Amino acid sequence: MIDRSRLSALLARERAAYADLHPRSAAAYGRAGHLFGRVPMTWMNKTAAGFPIHFETAYGARVTDVDGREYVDFCLGDTGAMAGHAPAPVVEAVTRRLSERGGLATMLPTEEAAEVGAELARRFGVPQWSFTLTATDANRWAIRLLRAVTGRPRVLVNSYCYHGSVDESLIVVGPDGRARGREGNVGAPYDVTRTSRVAEYNDLDGLERELAHGDVAAVLMEPALTNIGIVLPEPGYLAGVRELTRRHGTYLVNDETHTFSAGPGGATAAWGLEPDVVTIGKAIGGGVPIGAYGLTGELAAALSGRSDLDLVDMGGVGGTLAGNPLSLTAARATLGEVLTDAAFARMVEVATGFAGGVRKIVEGYRLPWSVSQLGARVEYRFTAPAPRTGGESAAHADGELEDYLHAYLANRGILLTPFHNMALACPQTTHDDVARHHEVFAAALAELVG
């Protein structure tokens, strides 16, 4: 369907155009010799055209760069800015907190922490909350707590999941059907197949087979996979996961960091799920670093009753700046005033327009691609029907095609998340923004296959 030599030529043309259009970003990259990889964090080198755009301002759904170019941003910090960039209520609350009350690292609680805990409990249905600085740490600490409370050593995740840089989660089902470490895992501390088990998403038989070993403390999962395209649950799958985890004495952790796009209480509330633990991060701070995990009352009581567990000092669950007033002020404003029920309704409507338009364009060119939506989040994959598992979705990755589309869009003022073909709507994303995307996307396909 796709002429590979045409694709290569178009990608080379778009990369050259990108270099011409972004001389200041290129120069800034060139000057950053004292940054490892020339970027503040090595993953920022995940870019379609050789170096990243260096941004100047970011408000709402708009980013401008150091070359004076403006973008409609559908990446939104890969969900970190799902509340829009620099949402006014968050900027105001954080600025006021700093100027009027000072102190960000006192090792003492502030009153708004309890309010944020109560709001998360209301939204996600689990009542006992604790804070971290990243979603990765929320997952790490949840895993420790569940190992402690069950006395079981292992964690089970879905193949091609992503839960942050959590050692136990970097495991996949290999081509032979057996578990193996995820390719490229940097300095793995041990063979992950000793600490973890893995099943394909939507595969209840595989899950049951792994849980039957009786050594799995927790299943850590996204209610829908979002980091290998969006893989949605088939009817009965999530109920089956809950039933199997209960039957095998395994706790269930819903990582809502991305699936929060499904609605104000994430997929947990939208789909009536009953996890034992909810973990989250990114968007709830409106861009300010925060993570959180929520426990059922039963689980919290079981942990508090264990005098052998050091939850207060150096027991392995902690972070000096976790629960700091900056994170919590930001989360209070984000949840209270920005990511409201009304905002979600608008975001989902805009995302639905995005998905429908992409579907139409793709069908117009008779491309065998699929479009999946999870509330405010949309993603297309280069295969149809939409993949049922992480493994299937991974098998249809096409880096060159993805780079072409990303570079083409960026050169014409549209940003997608660099890691996949994901588009997210924030409260300020408009139908006009979506229409602009569709115009450019259709032009990219016309040049490729028209």
Ligand code: PMP
């Ligand atoms: N969980 C999920 C589902 C994620 O997608 C991510 C990051 N993409 C994380 C956890 C980790 O978040 P962070 O990098 O903020 O720790």
